[in-house]
Amino acid sequence: MILTVTLNTALDITYRVRTLRPHTSHRVSDVIERPGGKGVNVARVLAALGHAVTVTGFAGGATGRVLHERLADAPGMTDALVPVAGATRRTIAVVDELSGDTTQLNEPGPQISPAEWGDFLDRYEELLPAAAAVALSGSLPPGVPVGAYAGLIRTARALGVPVLLDTSGEPLRRGVAARPDIIKPNADELAELTGSHDPLRATQDARRRGAHAVIASLGAEGLLAATPEGRWHATPPARVHGNPTGAGDSAVAGLLSGLVERLPWPDRLAHAVALSTATVRAPVAGEFDRAAYEELVGRVAVTGDQTAA
Amino acid sequence: MILTVTLNTALDITYRVRTLRPHTSHRVSDVIERPGGKGVNVARVLAALGHAVTVTGFAGGATGRVLHERLADAPGMTDALVPVAGATRRTIAVVDELSGDTTQLNEPGPQISPAEWGDFLDRYEELLPAAAAVALSGSLPPGVPVGAYAGLIRTARALGVPVLLDTSGEPLRRGVAARPDIIKPNADELAELTGSHDPLRATQDARRRGAHAVIASLGAEGLLAATPEGRWHATPPARVHGNPTGAGDSAVAGLLSGLVERLPWPDRLAHAVALSTATVRAPVAGEFDRAAYEELVGRVAVTGDQTAA
Numbered sequence: 001m002i003l004t005v006t007l008n009t010a011l012d013i014t015y016r017v018r019t020l021r022p023h024t025s026h027r028v029s030d031v032i033e034r035p036g037g038k039g040v041n042v043a044r045v046l047a048a049l050g051h052a053v054t055v056t057g058f059a060g061g062a063t064g065r066v067l068h069e070r071l072a073d074a075p076g077m078t079d080a081l082v083p084v085a086g087a088t089r090r091t092i093a094v095v096d097e098l099s100g101d102t103t104q105l106n107e108p109g110p111q112i113s114p115a116e117w118g119d120f121l122d123r124y125e126e127l128l129p130a131a132a133a134v135a136l137s138g139s140l141p142p143g144v145p146v147g148a149y150a151g152l153i154r155t156a157r158a159l160g161v162p163v164l165l166d167t168s169g170e171p172l173r174r175g176v177a178a179r180p181d182i183i184k185p186n187a188d189e190l191a192e193l194t195g196s197h198d199p200l201r202a203t204q205d206a207r208r209r210g211a212h213a214v215i216a217s218l219g220a221e222g223l224l225a226a227t228p229e230g231r232w233h234a235t236p237p238a239r240v241h242g243n244p245t246g247a248g249d250s251a252v253a254g255l256l257s258g259l260v261e262r263l264p265w266p267d268r269l270a271h272a273v274a275l276s277t278a279t280v281r282a283p284v285a286g287e288f289d290r291a292a293y294e295e296l297v298g299r300v301a302v303t304g305d306q307t308a309a
Numbered sequence: 310m311i312l313t314v315t316l317n318t319a320l321d322i323t324y325r326v327r328t329l330r331p332h333t334s335h336r337v338s339d340v341i342e343r344p345g346g347k348g349v350n351v352a353r354v355l356a357a358l359g360h361a362v363t364v365t366g367f368a369g370g371a372t373g374r375v376l377h378e379r380l381a382d383a384p385g386m387t388d389a390l391v392p393v394a395g396a397t398r399r400t401i402a403v404v405d406e407l408s409g410d411t412t413q414l415n416e417p418g419p420q421i422s423p424a425e426w427g428d429f430l431d432r433y434e435e436l437l438p439a440a441a442a443v444a445l446s447g448s449l450p451p452g453v454p455v456g457a458y459a460g461l462i463r464t465a466r467a468l469g470v471p472v473l474l475d476t477s478g479e480p481l482r483r484g485v486a487a488r489p490d491i492i493k494p495n496a497d498e499l500a501e502l503t504g505s506h507d508p509l510r511a512t513q514d515a516r517r518r519g520a521h522a523v524i525a526s527l528g529a530e531g532l533l534a535a536t537p538e539g540r541w542h543a544t545p546p547a548r549v550h551g552n553p554t555g556a557g558d559s560a561v562a563g564l565l566s567g568l569v570e571r572l573p574w575p576d577r578l579a580h581a582v583a584l585s586t587a588t589v590r591a592p593v594a595g596e597f598d599r600a601a602y603e604e605l606v607g608r609v610a611v612t613g614d615q616t617a618a
Contacts, residue, residue, distance in 0.1 A: 020331045021331075022405075022410070023410040023411065024413070026415065027417070028415060031416050063371070066371045092401065101332040105326070106334065107324075108340075
C-alpha cells in the first residue's frame with residue numbers, strides 16, 4: 001500500500017451562491033462536503049488509479065467524525081487517522097454561479113498536544129513497514145514541531161521506504177535537509193527554499209540541499225524534474241481552462257503511482273502532468289476527468305537528458 | 310416548562326475575518342458554533358432567565374449530533390429534537406473585524422419526509438400536556454406542509470396551552486386563522502399579512518384575522534401591542550448600537566416569560582423590550598447583556614390604554 005500523511009486534515013465544504021456580495025445574506029443553493037487536506041486528496045487520486053492507500057494524520061470533533069464516515073465509504077482507502085481532542089478544521093469554498101470565481105474561508109487547525117503527536121509517531125511507525133512509498137503533504141497544525149517532516153523522513157529512510165515531501169516554508173527547508181527521495185515544490189515554494197527565481201537553477205540547488213529528486217510544478221508549463229537519473233521538462237499538450245484546486249495533489253499521486261510501478265522518470269512525469277491537467281479540467285474541484293487523463297497521457301511532451309549511468 | 314418548536318433548526322457558525330474580499334482566500338481567526346434556529350434562541354434566553362425549557366423540532370446528520378451535544382451541556386434546556394435522515398443546516402456569519410459588518414451564508418434545510426413529520430406530531434402531542442406555554446418560531450423546512458403551524462396551534466388550544474407564533478408569509482397567514490394567543494411579527498411581516506404599512510392599523514387588522522394579541526416589533530421603536538386587555542406602545546429608553554441578530558427572539562422570550570408569570574401586559578412588554586435591547590448591546594450575536602437588561606427593564610416607557618373590562 002501507499003501511505004499518505006496529512007497532519008492538517010480538513011472537511012472541505014463547497015457552497016454555490018449566485019454572486020457573493022459582502023455584508024448581505026445568501027441562500028446557498030448547493031452544498032458539497034468531502035474529506036480534505038493535501039494528503040487526503042493525493043490518496044483519493046491514488047485510490048481512483050487502483051492503488052491501495054492508507055490515510056493517516058489527525059481527526060477530531062464532529063468534523064473529524066465526518067472524515068471517518070466518508071473514508072469508511074471510500075473504496076480503496078484505509079482510515080488510519082489518529083484521534084485528537086480538538087476539532088478537524090473546515091475549509092469553505094464559496095463558488096459564484098455566474099463567474100465561477102471562488103472565495104475561500106479556512107478555519108485554523110486544532111492544537112495538537114505533545115501526547116497526540118506521540119500517538120501519531122507510534123501509528124506512523126506501525127504503518128511504515130507495509131508501505132511501498134509514503135507522501136508527506138501540506139502544512140503543520142499548531143503544536144506539531146516545525147522539524148516534524150524531517151523526523152518522519154529519517155524514519156521512512158531508515159526502513160527503506162521511499163518518501164515524497166510536498167510542503168512549504170520552514171517545514172520544507174528542514175525536511176529537505178533530511179534527504180527525502182522526492183520533493184514537489186511549486187515555483188513560489190522553490191524560490192522561497194533556494195532564493196532563486198530561475199526554476200532550472202533552483203531545482204539543481206534544491207538537490208544540493210538534500211532532496212534526491214526535485215519535481216517543480218510550474219502551473220500551465222508542466223513539471224521540471226532534476227533527478228539522479230537525469231533532467232526533464234514535461235509539458236501538457238495544450239493550455240487548459242478550469243479549476244486548478246488539487247492539480248498539485250494529483251501530480252503527487254501520479255509521481256507516487258509511477259514510483260511504485262517502477263516506471264522510468266519520463267513516464268512518471270507524463271502520468272503526473274496528465275493527471276494534473278485532467279484535474280484542472282474536471283467540473284468538481286479536486287476530482288480528475290478520467291477520460292481526459294487517458295487521452296492526455298500519451299500526448300504529454302517530455303524533453304530532457306538521461307544522465308549517463 | 311415552556312416548549313419551543315423550531316422546525317428549521319440550524320448549527321449557527323460565526324467566523325471572524327479581517328475583511329471579506331470576494332474571490333480571495335481568508336484565514337478565519339475565530340470560530341464560534343452554537344445551536345440555532347429562532348425557537349432554539351428563544352429557549353436559550355428563557356433558560357438564562359431561569360425557566361425550564363424543552364426544545365423540539367428536527368435534528369439530523371453530523372450537524373444534528375452537534376446540536377444534541379450542545380443542548381446536553383446547556384443548563385435548563387431539555388432536548389426533545391426528533392431525528393431526521395437529512396443533515397441539519399449550517400448558517401455561517403462572516404464578521405469583518407474592522408467594520409463589524411456581517412455576510413451571511415445559509416444552507417438549505419433538510420427535506421422532511423411524511424413519516425418524519427408524523428414522528429414530530431406524535432412528539433409534540435406527548436410534550437404539550439406538561440407545557441405552560443408553547444412558542445412556534447421560524448420558517449418551515451422543505452417537506453413540512455404550509456399549514457403546519459395552523460395545525461400545531463389548534464392542537465395546543467384544544468389542550469388549553471397558550472401559543473405564540475413567530476413566522477412570516479403564508480405559514481403566518483394560515484397560522485393566524487387558527488387563532489393563536491400571540492403573534493410577534495416585525496413591521497415587514499405585519500405589512501405582508503395585512504397589506505397595511507400603518508402599524509397601528511395593521512395590528513388591529515391582524516387581530517381581526519384571528520390573533521388574540523398582536524405584538525409588532527418595530528426595531529428601535531420598540532413594541533406595539535394590540536391585545537384583548539388594551540393597546541400599548543413600549544419603547545427603549547435610548548437608541549442603542551450593536552448587532553440586532555436575535556433581538557426578536559429575545560422579545561419572544563420576554564413575552565413568554567411574562568405570560569407564564571402572569572404579569573400584566575405593560576410589564577410583559579417592558580421585559581420584552583429590555584431583553585431585546587440588551588441583546589442588541591451584547592458583544593456576541595444572540596446573547597443578551599444581563600446587567601443591561603436589569604438596568605433597562607425599569608426604564609422602558611410603556612404608554613397606552615387599558616380596555617375597560
